Amino acid sequence: MSWAAHDLEPYAIQRHSRVKIAFVPLLLGSYSPDMMSKWFVYGIHIGGFKLKAADPVTFHRGWPGLGFTHSLLYGVVIAFIFWRVFGSKTWAVSFLIGQWAHAITDTGDTVGTMLFFPWTIHIHFGAWAYAGQTGRLTDAAAYFSGPGALWDLVWIVYGIFSWRVLTRSYFEHHVFTADRFWGSASRIFPVTALLVLYRAAFFYGTSRWIAWSLWAHAIHHYPYDLTWGGPHWVNAAHSESLSWPEVAGVCAIVAAGVAVVAAWRLGFVRRGWAAARAKT
Amino acid sequence: MPSKRQLTVAAGYVAAAAAYIAIGVAYTDFLFSFFVALAYLLVVAWLVPAAVRRVL
Numbered sequence: 001m002s003w004a005a006h007d008l009e010p011y012a013i014q015r016h017s018r019v020k021i022a023f024v025p026l027l028l029g030s031y032s033p034d035m036m037s038k039w040f041v042y043g044i045h046i047g048g049f050k051l052k053a054a055d056p057v058t059f060h061r062g063w064p065g066l067g068f069t070h071s072l073l074y075g076v077v078i079a080f081i082f083w084r085v086f087g088s089k090t091w092a093v094s095f096l097i098g099q100w101a102h103a104i105t106d107t108g109d110t111v112g113t114m115l116f117f118p119w120t121i122h123i124h125f126g127a128w129a130y131a132g133q134t135g136r137l138t139d140a141a142a143y144f145s146g147p148g149a150l151w152d153l154v155w156i157v158y159g160i161f162s163w164r165v166l167t168r169s170y171f172e173h174h175v176f177t178a179d180r181f182w183g184s185a186s187r188i189f190p191v192t193a194l195l196v197l198y199r200a201a202f203f204y205g206t207s208r209w210i211a212w213s214l215w216a217h218a219i220h221h222y223p224y225d226l227t228w229g230g231p232h233w234v235n236a237a238h239s240e241s242l243s244w245p246e247v248a249g250v251c252a253i254v255a256a257g258v259a260v261v262a263a264w265r266l267g268f269v270r271r272g273w274a275a276a277r278a279k280t
Numbered sequence: 281m282p283s284k285r286q287l288t289v290a291a292g293y294v295a296a297a298a299a300y301i302a303i304g305v306a307y308t309d310f311l312f313s314f315f316v317a318l319a320y321l322l323v324v325a326w327l328v329p330a331a332v333r334r335v336l
Contacts, residue, residue: 007314140308163290192330196321196322196326200317200318200322203297203300203317203321207297208311208317211300211301211304211305211311214301219305
């Protein structure tokens, strides 16, 4: 799993997107896959009881479990609900991009995600160790000792170089105007407060990256292991490697997706839809 | 390059981050929730400065 990347990616997407993006659903999409599951993966105490998944890895990323929240299809379904129920295509597209960014980012660890659910194979690159099942403190120590910490650092450095996205003028001219949410909120709160709200995820991601790194290495002296799949001192969970037929299937799905996007950009699909609409 | 005003604002956020990090390292529960960070930031970057401006 990734930590600060999910806080920081929305700012990079916001800056580079060529389509109209609303920041709130973008961030919501980026957080949504873990919203329902993370607390149960680590376990929480309520009264005298501890609630924790019997198999945290399967619960978080697998099936049966809530692993489908890390799939591309989940993003499409929730985006469709945003579109049809709330009537906002911008919110739908923004949520979809944020959720897909999360699902794809989490393929970087040793468990990966069921990206093409209901096909339940796990797409995983194994760059950093998945250690959610070890508890939240060990997970934090492991994540901020391995390549995952470097991955997050890339987004922090990129964010600092893109500092203009955090300025008041960028917020007022690009973020505020792209989404009616901010206009409605400004009737209750001053723009200064909304600007703080906009910057909060960047503040959170960057600050906790520094805090966890200090906690893991200056206070507790966990060893760094930046090798592929590290740190290897933690008992990481792993998914099985894909078989050749599975790899071929994944390639076929990706190729089909690329072909659809290419056809869309060339106008074939749009013209086809327009012709179908004209007939009805 | 950022303007002087933008650098002043950034310095305020860095100071807020330093306090947040110090609290978080001491009490790690503080680091787990985005909503805790959001509430903290709203207090230190909006409510407190607004209250100070009103008093002054």
